[in-house]
Amino acid sequence: MPTVTVDGEKSYEVEPGKKLVLAIEDAGIDIMHRCGGNARCTTCRVEILGGDAGPQTEIEQARLAREGDIAPNIRLSCQIRVHSDLWVAVINRSSAKGIPPGPRPAD
Numbered sequence: 059m060p061t062v063t064v065d066g067e068k069s070y071e072v073e074p075g076k077k078l079v080l081a082i083e084d085a086g087i088d089i090m091h092r093c094g095g096n097a098r099c100t101t102c103r104v105e106i107l108g109g110d111a112g113p114q115t116e117i118e119q120a121r122l123a124r125e126g127d128i129a130p131n132i133r134l135s136c137q138i139r140v141h142s143d144l145w146v147a148v149i150n151r152s153s154a155k156g157i158p159p160g161p162r163p164a165d
Contacts, residue, residue, distance in 0.1 A: 059071040059072060059074065060072050060074060060140050060142050060143050060144065061143045061144075062078070062085070062140060062144050062145075062146065063108075063144070063145040063146070064082060064087050064146055064147070064148060065107060065145065065147040066147070067085075067087050067148075068085065070085050073140075074140065075139050075140070076139065076165070077135070077136060077137075077138065077139060077140075077163060078111070078135040078136075078138040078139070078140055078146070079091050079095055079102045079135035079136045079138075079163050080165060081140055082104075082135060082148060083162070087148060088148070088153050088159070089102060089135065089148045089152075089159060090102060090150040090151065090152050090155065090159045090160060091135075091136060091159055091160045091161075091162075092159070092160035093136075094160055094161035094163050095136035095162075095164060096136070096163075097115070097134055097136060097137055100121060100122065100125060101150045102135040102150070102163075103133070103149040104132070104133055104134075104135045104146040104147060104148055104149060105129075105131055105132055105133075105146060105147040105149060106132075106144065106145075106146055107145040107146060107147055108143075108144070108145035109143045109144035109145055110141070110142045110143075111133055111144060112138060112139065114133065114137070117137065118137040121134065122134065132149070136163050
């Protein structure tokens with residue numbers, strides 16, 4: 059099984075094919091996902107520090123393009139299916155914003 063490492067948090071095994079946002083949340087790590095995993099809000103952004111997150115979906119590319127100058131290693135965790143080891147940094151945390159993370163994304 060692939061291992062996901064969240065920078066500054068922990069490493070854990072993830073079922074292949076699981077959405078990264080769910081893998082992070084299910085590991086007890088605070089991550090925002092205000093639109094419920096539909097690639098509409100970009101609050102579930104992660105920085106890919108290592109590993110292969112796979113290609114961007116068309117919807118992810120289009121949504122990130124609307125944000126302006128975003129580094130190529132910034133991705134939407136709701137659009138990534140874990141298939142290999144990943145090392146990521148969570149960018150938006152609900153505890154830092156003082157609001158709920160959002161509705162749980164569908165698998």
